Amino acid sequence: MxxxxxxxxxxxxxxxxxxxxxxxxxxxxxxxxxxxxxxxxxxxxxxxxxxxxxxxxxxxxxxxxxxxxxxxxxxxxxxxxxxxxxxxxxxxxxxxxxxxxxxxxxxxxxxxxxxxxxxxxxxGHSWRTTNNTLLYDALPEATRTRLFGHTAAVNRHHYTAVTNTEAVVEAAKVLQG
Missing domain, CATH: 3.90.15 (Topoisomerase I; Chain A, domain 3)
Structure with missing residues (x-):
């Protein structure tokens, strides 16, 4: 217990x-x-x-x-x-x-x-990517990298998974006119 x-x-x-x-x-x-x-x-x-x-x-x-x-x-x-x-x-x-x-x-x-x-x-390590991605638009990159303890380059490469499909679909609609 x-x-x-x-x-x-x-x-x-x-x-x-x-x-x-x-x-x-x-x-x-x-x-x-x-x-x-x-x-x-x-x-x-x-x-x-x-x-x-x-x-x-x-x-x-x-x-x-x-x-x-x-x-x-x-x-x-x-x-x-x-x-x-x-x-x-x-x-x-x-x-x-x-x-x-x-x-x-x-x-x-x-x-x-x-x-x-x-x-x-x-x-446990998967939560680093999850939180980094959730905070992607809410915090400046410098703040996020400090919070998770990596350089900006490492943070971008390994710990963000920007996959907001709604934003991608909306952007495509705009481009299609």
Whole structure:
């Protein structure tokens, strides 16, 4: 039950932040804060990111921020220094191999129950592309690249999938007169 709840929280936070699994799961509680408006934010220091560029990352859905705030409070209450501690020992971080196995099982379940075949092979990292694409027109490129921790060129090439077919159809109608 503890493992499943943690896995659900990991998927929800990744879906609303685009954080890499390690960036999210290896964060101590001290790296997290909840703003007055209820937004949960993790402060990633340069040494913990793949690109060695620190950045604050907000949780983009209020319901997930609320859920995460409850997890932060619960972890503090049991004396854990970790947001995602070992299910058997709150003083230790959750072993990445064990955690990733449990996450894979949840994603396989989601793939089957929600009919999302992509989750059979693509998991947490897919949220980076999803969020980057959703924010494509809403944020300047420089802000998006900083948020997701890549250069503009890498971000454009690997993490955006601009596939708004409605816009393409409308543009074609205009061109056809």
């Amino acid at each position: 503890i493992e499943r709840a943690a896995c659900i929280d990991i998927v929800l936070v990744q879906a609303t932040t685009g954080l890499r699994t390690t960036e999210l799961c290896m964060r101590p509680l001290a790296d997290w804060r909840v703003e007055k408006d209820g937004t949960a934010i993790v402060e990633l220091s340069p040494e913990v990111t793949k690109t060695r560029t620190g950045r604050p990352v907000p949780v983009l859905a209020p319901d997930v921020s609320t859920r995460l705030a409850a997890r932060l409070k619960a972890q503090r209450k049991v004396g854990s220094p970790w947001l995602f501690s070992s299910p058997s020992d709150p003083a230790k971080v959750w072993d990445p191999r064990n955690r990733d196995l449990k996450l894979a099982l949840l994603y396989m379940e989601l793939a089957e129950k929600l009919d999302i075949p992509m989750f059979e092979h693509e998991r």
